[in-house]
Amino acid sequence: MANIALLGYGTVGRSAADLLTRASDRLAAAAGEPVTLQYILVRRAYPGSEHAPRFVTDFDAIERDSSVRVVAEAIGGTGAALEYCRRALAAGKHVVTANKQLIAEYGHELTALARERGVQLLFEPSVAGGIPLLHPLRECFGACSVREVAGILNGTTNYILTEMRERGASYDAALARAQELGYAEQDPAADVEGLDAGRKTCILASMLTGLRADPAAVCMRGITDIRPEDAALAACAGMSIRLLGRVIRAEGGTAVFVRPHAVAGSSPLCRVSGVTNGALVRAEPLGEVFFSGPGAGGEATACALLSDVLEILRAPGRPQPSVWSGEALPLLDPDTLPMRWLIRTDEPAGRLEAALGALRPVRTQEGVCGAVTGTMTRRALDGAGLRLKAAWPVFE
């Protein structure tokens, strides 16, 4: 019998509690033993709930109960969640979490603590929600060299960008609609400014390199300045504007960044629409593998969280599988990477070609003008002396 303590009773916590109680047969079959939800840590009790007998308001009860093997953290943030995860690991309990901020900021400390204490800390749902991504990256690519991971890792911004492209909605209207549907928070800053995707990208970078990608050091741009005419221009070029988090391993360092890209129609990322997440893994000599699926939502996140619980219960003696040191990952400035660019500009085609070389002009029916350039760095593009209204790296 494996006793589980759940921390938090928000969207993810409730879904996890429901799944733990309703799918207990399936979980027991997968774990090879009964999996029991023993405690739910809440700030206040919910008297009418079917889970009422499991509610506790003090983490001490969980920490002291040696029968609790796995703590599932669904509080979020780096306050209580950090404290409880530290204490759980120190007490010799495995921890699973969906908390990207916690792992992005304290993953180096917590994974090292897990290894030291002979327990495991897994965090599959912290990146790309319900899509199995971290697990396959860790377990299935060992024979190859992963050169790049590029992902649509934030469903809120992808929903907004999809609305802008497919309905010509303004940013404000699309955001309001996302809020109405519950896809965006009332304070959407962490999503729309790229921080949420950036944290997830840092987790990917840290996992892949074994060194800490610090969210504070990583270039993150959001989508707040994307306009409907940008979406239209990209569509006219056969592309979609998408907020990509990228980890690119190159000579001399790793580029880790989040910014809107013009994703070419030939890429499977171009067609990841709405709140769906997607990630493309480029590995040598394997080639490109693409994953997509539900990036958020209580049930999908809870599935990934409990999948981590099952992984631990099936291999309880395994040493912590992902550890990265606190040493800073040497970061490559993304502006030094050669890429093609989709630019929006009113400069005449002749002047563009004179400055940038051969390019493909783009002009929407509404008269929005731009071009797709050849391969050059952002620095070279900026140094060409052109008046650009916007420029997005082309992802292909």
Next chain:
Amino acid sequence: MANIALLGYGTVGRSAADLLTRASDRLAAAAGEPVTLQYILVRRAYPGSEHAPRFVTDFDAIERDSSVRVVAEAIGGTGAALEYCRRALAAGKHVVTANKQLIAEYGHELTALARERGVQLLFEPSVAGGIPLLHPLRECFGACSVREVAGILNGTTNYILTEMRERGASYDAALARAQELGYAEQDPAADVEGLDAGRKTCILASMLTGLRADPAAVCMRGITDIRPEDAALAACAGMSIRLLGRVIRAEGGTAVFVRPHAVAGSSPLCRVSGVTNGALVRAEPLGEVFFSGPGAGGEATACALLSDVLEILRAPGRPQPSVWSGEALPLLDPDTLPMRWLIRTDEPAGRLEAALGALRPVRTQEGVCGAVTGTMTRRALDGAGLRLKAAWPVFE
């Protein structure tokens, strides 16, 4: 030090041998110990090869060498490959294989033998080549209930269908081109008649249910009767004709079948083009997760094969993770499943609607006529007394 014996030196064998020798540092890091290619079983020696010192022509040498921990089978078929896999497992050696025929036909026997002998038999590359699919299905979906897997599992037929759709090529011309490019065998029967995809679908079904899906009992149709006008009609309906292998778990049984489908444009499977493979997993309450990537090719297959080697070396004491019994999986006749249909027919729209109810007529610029029906079984469609030139279930 983990000694590996490779059986076979064809496309996959050569790639695996190259990867084992050239990526030895990476493999050692991933395995936690050096991984050494000790033997390559060949029918005749290749004197000039860099691997010459490793060639053996007699399996006995491998079987008797107790230092060989993992046997990687890359012979194919069910002759020598079956014999050597049996002997390797019986001798207490782990086995990895890319051989879908072997696993589809003898997986029940070989997985049971592995479990009995306390070793592991892994076969990730046998389905969807280089895409991590079997591993995530096994390890990452335990908290949910997998209701369906639908996949484009054969690159040859997908290349042919893509050529027909995108260039209007005839089946014969597209096949000839595939042969020219090395994507199709000189005798393409196993690919184009659906047997290859069928074997892979049987492996998925057996893994998911724990019961044997016998390739001989499973309905497999290929693409030999698809015509360019079919591809055009599907395109006009916003769909693509794709050969799908499907495992659908329903009340009363499991439908396991391979046949051409009209894949709706909203499905990520619609845009899996050329030799790429793709698979969609539907799980409750998780939702839909999609995987795509290289389904064949020496290097991609070798990566997946060696990824299985690494998985074994990291968890050598783990019991065989996928076992299915020899008992036959109760199969549901796919013709009893309610689906929408894309039909090609010259029947007038009025007569179609009178017989089938509301439908969406489709007519290409070249005058190819058809319709997308409402939801009904194949039996109901066939029983409507209409002259249909072709009918494909709609996958959406």
